[in-house]
Amino acid sequence: MNEIQLSDLSLGRHIAQGSQGRIIELADHPGTVAKLYRTRELGLVDGRALAELVRIRGFVESEGLQVDHFAAWPHTVVLDGLRTAGFLMQRVHEPFLAGFGPATALAELGLLVDTGDVRSPGIYERVLLMRALAAVMD
Numbered sequence: 001m002n003e004i005q006l007s008d009l010s011l012g013r014h015i016a017q018g019s020q021g022r023i024i025e026l027a028d029h030p031g032t033v034a035k036l037y038r039t040r041e042l043g044l045v046d047g048r049a050l051a052e053l054v055r056i057r058g059f060v061e062s063e064g065l066q067v068d069h070f071a072a073w074p075h076t077v078v079l080d081g082l083r084t085a086g087f088l089m090q091r092v093h094e095p096f097l098a099g100f101g102p103a104t105a106l107a108e109l110g111l112l113v114d115t116g117d118v119r120s121p122g123i124y125e126r127v128l129l130m131r132a133l134a135a136v137m138d
Contacts, residue, residue, distance in 0.1 A: 050087055
């Protein structure tokens, strides 16, 4: 399995922060980011489920494109000692970011229902998100 210790990472610029954790660039690997969970100290991250996502990564594709082209998918589990701290993934491509007011977030289905600290998209943005989803699923 692909694993790395948090202490072995060269963390760079902070990119984003949300309810689950924060996204940080890797200083020595352009295009790769670390998602570090806030709950890792409490042991609430399901490390087995995350490891399974990493394991099946090579099998997920659409129209001949690997999952990294259309989803934020983990490729390496980040450990803090024995606890799961987060994961590494390719930086999300620009078409998958959505700006709603002053904030930018991943254009994910959750934005249609529960936006948290990001302003809810209007009907036009919702239609665009659904069209993009339909194109990926087609």
